[in-house]
Amino acid sequence: MESTRNELHLGNSHKGGLSDISTISSIVSTQSETIGSAEQHQLKVYLRVRPFSKEEISNDEDQGCVVLENAHTASLQAPKGSATLKSSEKGIGQALHKFTFSQIFGPETDQASFFGSTIKSQVQDFLEGKNALIFTYGVTNAGKTHTIQGSHKDPGLLPRAINVIFEHIKGKQYDQMDLKPYLSSDVQYLDPNQVKQEKSSKAAVFALLKEETEQYPKASGGSANTSTSSTSSLCFSSVSYDQTVDSTETAPEKERHQFSVWVSFYEIYNESVYDLLQPIPCAKNKKRNALRVCEDSSGNSYVRDLKWINIQNVEQGCRILRIGNKNRSAASTKLNQSSSRSHSIFTIKLLKIEGPEVQRISELSLCDLAGSERCNKTKTFGERLKEAGNINNSLLILGKCIAGLRHSDRIKSNYIPFRESKLTRLFQSVFCGKGRACMIVNINQCASTYDETLHVMKFSAVAKQVVQIIPTKSLESLAPRLVGRDGKPFLKNGVIDGEALDSFLSEEELLDEEDEAEMSILPQEELLNIIENLKEKLLAERRKNLVQEIEIRKEMGDAMLQQLMESEELRSRQIAELKEGYEEKLENTFELYKDALKEHAYQCALEQIEDQYVPVDEFFAEQEKVEELRRKVMELEQKLQGSTEALSVALTVESAVQCSPDPPAQEAPQELEKYKALYEAKCTAENLCERKEETIQSLERKIEELTETLQEAGESFLEKSAEIETLKKRVADQAHEMDRLQNDLAEKESLVSSLREELTKLSKESSSQSKPRKGLLANIKESVTSPRKGPLSRTLRKSVRATTPSTLKKKPCH
Numbered sequence: 001m002e003s004t005r006n007e008l009h010l011g012n013s014h015k016g017g018l019s020d021i022s023t024i025s026s027i028v029s030t031q032s033e034t035i036g037s038a039e040q041h042q043l044k045v046y047l048r049v050r051p052f053s054k055e056e057i058s059n060d061e062d063q064g065c066v067v068l069e070n071a072h073t074a075s076l077q078a079p080k081g082s083a084t085l086k087s088s089e090k091g092i093g094q095a096l097h098k099f100t101f102s103q104i105f106g107p108e109t110d111q112a113s114f115f116g117s118t119i120k121s122q123v124q125d126f127l128e129g130k131n132a133l134i135f136t137y138g139v140t141n142a143g144k145t146h147t148i149q150g151s152h153k154d155p156g157l158l159p160r161a162i163n164v165i166f167e168h169i170k171g172k173q174y175d176q177m178d179l180k181p182y183l184s185s186d187v188q189y190l191d192p193n194q195v196k197q198e199k200s201s202k203a204a205v206f207a208l209l210k211e212e213t214e215q216y217p218k219a220s221g222g223s224a225n226t227s228t229s230s231t232s233s234l235c236f237s238s239v240s241y242d243q244t245v246d247s248t249e250t251a252p253e254k255e256r257h258q259f260s261v262w263v264s265f266y267e268i269y270n271e272s273v274y275d276l277l278q279p280i281p282c283a284k285n286k287k288r289n290a291l292r293v294c295e296d297s298s299g300n301s302y303v304r305d306l307k308w309i310n311i312q313n314v315e316q317g318c319r320i321l322r323i324g325n326k327n328r329s330a331a332s333t334k335l336n337q338s339s340s341r342s343h344s345i346f347t348i349k350l351l352k353i354e355g356p357e358v359q360r361i362s363e364l365s366l367c368d369l370a371g372s373e374r375c376n377k378t379k380t381f382g383e384r385l386k387e388a389g390n391i392n393n394s395l396l397i398l399g400k401c402i403a404g405l406r407h408s409d410r411i412k413s414n415y416i417p418f419r420e421s422k423l424t425r426l427f428q429s430v431f432c433g434k435g436r437a438c439m440i441v442n443i444n445q446c447a448s449t450y451d452e453t454l455h456v457m458k459f460s461a462v463a464k465q466v467v468q469i470i471p472t473k474s475l476e477s478l479a480p481r482l483v484g485r486d487g488k489p490f491l492k493n494g495v496i497d498g499e500a501l502d503s504f505l506s507e508e509e510l511l512d513e514e515d516e517a518e519m520s521i522l523p524q525e526e527l528l529n530i531i532e533n534l535k536e537k538l539l540a541e542r543r544k545n546l547v548q549e550i551e552i553r554k555e556m557g558d559a560m561l562q563q564l565m566e567s568e569e570l571r572s573r574q575i576a577e578l579k580e581g582y583e584e585k586l587e588n589t590f591e592l593y594k595d596a597l598k599e600h601a602y603q604c605a606l607e608q609i610e611d612q613y614v615p616v617d618e619f620f621a622e623q624e625k626v627e628e629l630r631r632k633v634m635e636l637e638q639k640l641q642g643s644t645e646a647l648s649v650a651l652t653v654e655s656a657v658q659c660s661p662d663p664p665a666q667e668a669p670q671e672l673e674k675y676k677a678l679y680e681a682k683c684t685a686e687n688l689c690e691r692k693e694e695t696i697q698s699l700e701r702k703i704e705e706l707t708e709t710l711q712e713a714g715e716s717f718l719e720k721s722a723e724i725e726t727l728k729k730r731v732a733d734q735a736h737e738m739d740r741l742q743n744d745l746a747e748k749e750s751l752v753s754s755l756r757e758e759l760t761k762l763s764k765e766s767s768s769q770s771k772p773r774k775g776l777l778a779n780i781k782e783s784v785t786s787p788r789k790g791p792l793s794r795t796l797r798k799s800v801r802a803t804t805p806s807t808l809k810k811k812p813c814h
């Protein structure tokens with residue numbers, strides 16, 4: 001309930017209309033009280049939730065957005081993708097809403113128990129002479145028609161109500177057709193000729209359902225007891241008539257009373273009333289005749305020239321319903337409209353007759369309202385836009401009237417715009433105390449229609465607060481006025497009903513707004529008055545059209561703005577995704593380069609090192625060996641030197657011996673051998689030294705080459721590092737570009753807000769200016785199709801040009 005209160009608090013800032021639902025939580029506690037000579041009733045609002053179809057389940061429509069908490073409270077949770085969730089994420093409104101109802105019926109509720117728990121008591125009141133109005137409200141495909149009409153096997157409220165009526169009047173039916181409803185709540189006495197006409201008119205209506213024509217004469221025979229047999233064609237096993245209704249009547253009274261039942265069925269399409277019991281014209285271009293809504297001398301509205309058919313049993317009532325439906329769908333095909341585009345109203349009038357007098361007349365109307373979806377959602381244009389505009393308008397006015405009726409004291413003090421639509425004009429008398437109204441709200445649980453369903457629930461929350469004040473006098477059975485064949489007060493026993501004559505106005509004299517009076521014979525002053533009146537009417541009409549035009553313009557503006565915002569949102573999302581993608585790509589490429597470079601440098605170094613690799617231990621061992629050899633060479637050189645010296649000494653000695661006659665013959669060969677051995681050892685050592693020297697040199701060369709390779713690897717590493725730096729710089733540039741794009745986006749957003757302001761200004765201007773009347777569609781067309789005229793179109797063109805940024809034309813740099 002918290003969320004509801006918050007939301008309501010927001011809604012309170014708007015004046016009137018559906019948004020003004022600030023006191024939903026403070027639900028009127030009294031169900032029905034009597035104050036003075038009036039009864040107060042809180043308008044009953046029932047919620048019926050239909051089950052999912054198989055297709056809806058397979059389309060993943062079940063996202064748990066409707067939760068029935070108990071018999072009176074339901075909560076709605078905005079599903080993913082709904083406008084409500086998006087708005088709540090932006091901080092506008094709530095994602096969870098709670099609503100209370102007089103009673104809630106879940107998907108498992110069958111038709112019989114729904115009837116028993118809702119309108120059955122109202123039908124019983126109707127039998128006691130009280131008027132009642134039942135209307136269903138909901139989006140297309142929410143189950144309104146199923147609730148009102150049902151099917152042959154599973155009848156809805158209307159056939160069940162008819163069944164209860166005929167059960168009640170069983171054995172007390174007035175089988176003549178000479179007393180017929182007249183104007184709003186009068187009765188006309190028909191002479192035998194008129195009765196004949198009435199019968200043939202009824203036969204003609206029933207003939208509209210060809211397949212059943214043959215059966216009709218049987219039914220039209222008018223037997224008072226036909227109801228039971230005909231009822232069997234409908235499955236009413238679960239409908240049990242409450243006999244307590246009769247218990248108040250005494251036996252003699254029962255015998256004296258007789259009842260006559262009359263029905264009518266009409267629709268309101270595009271603010272025109274069409275009789276659904278009139279045959280549809282066969283000619284292609286021939287239009288259906290629209291009927292006029294007039295008022296009787298007491299100010300009660302009625303549909304002029306509407307067909308009223310006397311029915312004798314349930315079966316006939318159901319056939320009238322089928323005939324009306326057939327005409328409705330035939331007209332739909334002709335006009336290419338769907339059934340939910342019109343409001344259909346089935347009315348039953350019950351005449352209680354005692355002897356030659358009609359004691360009372362009561363009225364029960366069941367209205368199946370058109371689907372409440374709005375035109376921007378259904379993307380409607382042309383004829384569809386006009387149609388949607390009319391539906392929206394009549395539902396909007398119904399909403400205004402309901403909002404105006406919320407507080408009982410407002411009925412007197414505040415203006416309630418009943419006269420602004422045909423629907424509310426016809427509902428006015430019931431809403432203003434001539435009967436009890438009851439609203440049935442039908443919803444489905446589909447996620448895709450969540451936003452519309454929420455709108456319906458808000459509407460019902462307002463309706464729930466309506467308190468009807470019904471003067472007890474109007475609940476009592478008031479004898480209707482009886483008029484004769486010509487519509488003049490009926491002569492009772494040859495005496496004129498003087499009282500009735502005083503207040504009598506013939507039907508022709510009852511002027512309605514559309515009537516054109518014969519003016520040529522009127523005096524000048526009266527003519528001037530008439531002109532003044534007409535001027536006022538014209539002005540009022542213009543004002544009404546202007547308001548309608550503004551509303552439609554506003555709706556179109558809202559739709560355009562919504563589209564603009566959605567495309568902006570899409571674009572910014574695309575930019576952000578692009579940016580993220582690029583950044584990720586660059587990051588990945590950079591990482592790849594880095595890894596590849598490292599790998600490459602490592603591989604190169606490894607290869608070079610492998611080629612020339614000498615283990616360090618070996619190298620040191622070799623060096624030690626070299627050192628050892630060097631030392632040995634040095635020792636040998638020293639020895640050699642010593643040997644050389646010794647050799648030279650020896651040679652000197654030898655030569656001296658050769659010269660002397662006594663050489664030391666014994667020592668010389670031994671020494672020589674020793675020197676030779678030493679010499680050979682020296683030569684070997686020298687060879688070894690040379691080889692070692694070569695090995696050292698080759699090792700030193702290898703070391704040099706290794707050093708060079710390392711140097712090269714270092715250089716290539718430096719080069720790669722430089723490349724990495726360049727790449728980093730590129731990434732920084734990309735980020736800069738992204739920033740610039742974001743700035744662009746911010747500019748666009750400010751443009752959008754300025755557009756919005758301009759639009760609001762325009763709406764205000766258009767409301768203050770009185771334009772020449774061109775017609776609604778012409779103005780809309782002009783504003784939409786003439787982009788060269790008007791500041792709005794200029795601004796839009798500018799914004800369109802501006803929303804094609806040069807940056808978007810550029811190819812993304814990789």
Ligand SMILES: Nc1ncnc2c1ncn2[C@@H]1O[C@H](COP(=O)(O)OP(=O)(O)OP(=O)(O)O)[C@@H](O)[C@H]1O
Pocket residue numbers: 049050051107138139140141142143144145146147339340370371442
């Ligand atoms: N309580 C229910 N149980 C089972 N099926 C239902 C129920 N309510 C509605 N349906 C089914 O849902 C579908 C739509 O219902 P229905 O035609 O009554 O909707 P609607 O609100 O009258 O639509 P429209 O405004 O377009 O005429 C129908 O197939 C109907 O049989």
